[in-house]
Amino acid sequence: MTAVLVVDDAPDLLKVLKITLQAHGYDVTTAADGHTALLAASQQPFAVIILDLGLPDMDGTTVIRELRTASRVPILVLSARHSSDDKVEALDAGADDYITKPFGPDELLARLRALLRRTTDPEQEPVVVTQDFTVDLAKHRVVRDRNEVRLTPTEWSVLELLVRNPEKLLTQQQILSEVWGPAYAKDANYLRVYMAQLRRKLEPDTANPRYLLTVAGLGYRFQP
Template sequence: MLALIIDDEIQIRRLLRLALESRGYEVREAEAGQLGLQEAAFHRPDVVLLDLGLPDMDGTQVLQRLREWSEVPVLILSVRDQEQVKVRAFELGADDYVTKPFSTAELLARLQAIQRRSSSVQESPVLDCGSLRIDLSSHQVTLAGHELKLTPTEYALATQLATHSGRIVTQKQLLKAVWGPSADTHAHSLRVYVNLLRKKLQPDPAAPQIQNEPGIGYRMSAPSA
């Protein structure tokens, strides 16, 4: 079993490493959020222990980006004890939350519990849709090997459509995934951004790679090289 510790405090990482290795875990460490995401993408840990106070980004951002492509069990370790912080972490996909200082025995028991509940499905941080490739860990998009510059909204749309390549994604699903709580007010924006994304993926209007399913939603086919 591989555990990934994402925490900027070296003393905490050492303590966790000793506790985890005593239970037979292999351990990898990251002292910053971006490095942690890269470690998760490259090494596919069985569980992640994540601090919220990281030097380059908040731990909730790390969790949010990780959940774009992975359902790996995540246990939050933080000094933040406010109810709203815990609620937010669970809303973003945390499996458990332990406040510092903590008991190593309790922490190991919680780790085992969330791993028992977790799925064994293997996820990939890369979406391949023909010549279109989306690296979810780095947010890099390439088309036929060339980097494609997308706005955050275009990226979110492309990710949703590529995830369900060949299948219809309803307008409601896209609106909720991209615009969240204010989705109902962005129906026109959805049409605008889909057209912008179409032009970047396939300039030939006679062969659009994002097809409109009238009254339902959109379907992405694999862009040709």
Template structure:
């Protein structure tokens, strides 16, 4: 049953600390009042400052008047589609956006991600999963473009210098063991060494598009646009070919990728 009453924003958490320890201001957009109330209570209890909206226009107005640090957004809103809300926000802000929706089709997920969403959680959902996604997008939103050096398994990647070197074996082995459950047999000892694999310009652009956004799901079309340029047709086969080339050069086991992972039908992630 739909309640047409507006649920206004509220200041201050009921419990300090928790998942929103730095007083993250969160805008939660959902047209089901019962879910909205429940999530407002839950998120405040975890330390977030929560503001709410029941429809798209209210969401855009709320975001403009009190800019949030994070938006959680349903797609099925009564006055406009959630993708339009994402596009409206992206016209002026890079705030992280997590879609929380009952739409499970690949088409809806791709549309939301291509519009600028940072992640997509399908209903029904667990609060622990949602909070984990919140922590992930909040962490990576702070300095994605300032990232110049990234550790990927046994390699250290310098994006500015376009240089790949081998890492100290102890650090690389620890990462490989923690992430994939088996030792990396090709790690070598010693200090950083400039003996990593050579990448083509296209491979560098693709790698950079992923590692500058650790943990973020990047859609096929976003990657194609960033690597080959805007307006290029969606050529998933070429993208898949280059992802496989990167895996063969960088992954400890290319058949079981640990760092450059696939979201079937959606895109790829760099998992630190």
């Protein structure tokens, strides 16, 4: 769950923000002043910090600078002040976005999404691990016994398709049309050749496949 720190000295607004964000699946921590906020931020990493500039104990810009000395966490500023100077000051201090009150919850949520989209690692590509080898989709890499396994482009395409659909049966037609194009959906000989290559490179016992399984008469299946 995405951890968010909300900093605001107005109890009512803080409560509204907390409920709204929680309703949209965020894990919300709150703080009512600058020192509490800095303490919380130092103890736990947040995906984003929503910061109201009108705090009782510290200047908002100072809070931003303090946060920035320790981390690059995205900061979304809320403020009642519309002047250009205030915005420039906050943004140049290290804020990522600046919303002026009053604002609708939809806009806040949309800006939050935009900010998280930009800052969250695009490392969503999963790494599939088995007892004998590892497939890293993002890096296009297969490692076995600490050594990299060299795969040809077509071998990779077939493996990728299987690995992206673990435990799921893929018919020969599906694999062929996905890898070679819809026109090749008949000639299953390609596929047998490449399954053999992959097994030779990945399976500990080629004769008794453990991961790249044949489903007789239908197709193949990857078993993690």
